[in-house]
Amino acid sequence: MGIPTTRKRKAYQDEGVKPAKKHRKSAPVKAKTVYQTPPSTPPACEALHPELExxxxxxxxxxxxLSxxxxxxxxxxxxxxxxLLPLITKTWRRRDVTLEDIQRLLGVQDKVVRFHLSDYGNGNISLVLTDTSRSNTGNFVDETRMTTAFMDRLEESWAAFIDSTSSPCPDISTxxxxLPHAPITLNLSAAKASPLFAKGTQRLQDLKSAARTASASPNAAQHHATTPGPNKTPQAVSNRTTSLLDRILQKQTLxxxxxNPPTKAELERTAALHRVEEISRVLDLLAGARPRASFSMAMLVQNLQNSLRSPMAREEVxxxxxxxxxxVAPGYVSLLHTGSEQSRSAFVIxxxxxxxxxxVLKGGxxxxxxRR
Incomplete structure (x- = not known):
């Protein structure tokens, strides 16, 4: 039976008869879908371990x-x-950093910028930068690149370690x-100087023991002072004077x-050459983005004196x-003189x-x- 039209519905209402309702077919009840359990999450040890972080x-x-x-x-x-270790500890804020930690870091690090540990004796183990050929911009420690390379090498070692073990979660301490540890090499100059340190230490101990013996027996010391020894005889004094004269003559001959010792001008030249690397960094900053920068000598000297870590005199700059x-670097820095002899002015390009x-700069x- 179809749905009644408007006229039929009105006629039904006038006659008091309700139209028959259309019964809709109920939709069949669908069976509940049973979803499969999601795949198990891989064990946390396959990711980077917190201790590796x-x-x-x-x-x-x-x-x-280091920067x-x-x-x-x-x-x-x-x-x-x-x-260096207290400074790293202060920055890291986990625990006290030890020498073994530094050896482990150097063993895992990238091979592009090379460091090595050198033993200078007397407990002085220092970190030496041996390759700076790739650092031409003044930024000798590229933290972003080196950290990325270190993380890649660490992840590769961790993945290889997981594959080599049968346990699903290998032991992080193992x-x-x-992990490889960087070796500590003995500095040759320190090895040569170590016998001198040992000799000086032994001499100091002998002096201390002699002083303790003298203070413990003052009567024996007084008796030794009043009793002439074998070295107090006239013959011994004469021989001692002769040997002293021989030593003086030998020193004069040597x-x-x-x-000849270096002159004052040579010492000033040597001191100025040792400041070339520092001056080069400041010149690069003062030039900025300009491919060719020109400065008057007076203004450049003043700017350099204000920018250097250690003070320098105007003549030294x-x-x-x-x-x-x-x-040293004739193509990088050049001097230009203008004006007459009475009013000459210099410019630095x-x-x-x-x-x-x-x-190259160090080689120059x-x-x-x-040449000296």
Missing amino acids: DLLQLYSAFLTA IHYAHNGTSSPADLRD FLSQ ASNSP ELCLRLMAEE VVKRARPGLG VQSALQ
């Missing part, structure tokens, strides 16, 4: 402390671990113990045969710039694209030092 943060703190050391002392200065323009790398300084 701590190791990665320790490496980041290590690079930060601070190089910013204050330069890359040519070895980083003494007695000063993995950390099998001094006459030795080369001018000498350093002249040595860079003539001997810096060409950024001709800036030598750190290795060493060549200039040998």
Whole structure:
């Protein structure tokens, strides 16, 4: 039976008859869908372990402390671990960092920038930067690149360790113990000087023991002072005077045969050459983004004096710039003189694209030092 029209519905209402309702067919009840259990989550040990995350943060703190050391002392200065370890501990804030931690970091790190541990004797183990040929921009520790490389090598070692063990969750302490450790090499100059330190230490101990013996028996010391010994005889005194004269004559002969000491000008030149690396960094910052920058000598000297970590006299700064323009980096720094003899003015021109790398710059300084 179809749905009644409007006229039929009105007729039904007038006659008091209700139209018949259309019964809809009920939809069949669907069976509940049984969803399968989601796949099991892989064990947490396949991801990077929290202790390995701590190791990665320790490496980041290590690079930060090393950057601070190089910013204050330069890359040519070895980083003494007695000063570096407390700084890393302060940055990491987990526990006290030890020498073994540094050896583990250096064993896992990237091979692009090489460090090695050197033993200078007397408990002085220092970190030395041996390869700076890739650092031509003044940023000797590329923290982003080195941290990424370190994380990649750590993840590769962790994945290989998981594959080599049958346990679903390998022991993290076993993995950390099998990581490579960087060796500690003995510095040759320190090895040569160690017998001298041992001899001085033994001499100091002998003096202390003699002083204790003298203070313990004052009567024996007084008796020894009043009783003439075998060295107090006239013959012994004469021999001692003769040997002293021989030593003086020998020293004079050695001094006459030795080369002349450096003059004042040579000492000033050597001191200026040792500041070339620091002056080069400041010149690069002062030039900014300009490919070719020109400065008056007076203004540049004042800016350099205000920017250097250690103070320098005006004459020393001018000498350093002249040595860079003539001997060390002539293409990078050049001097231009204008005006007459009475009113001459000097200008310093810096060409950024001709800036030598750190290795080339150090080589030029060493060549200039040998020329003397």
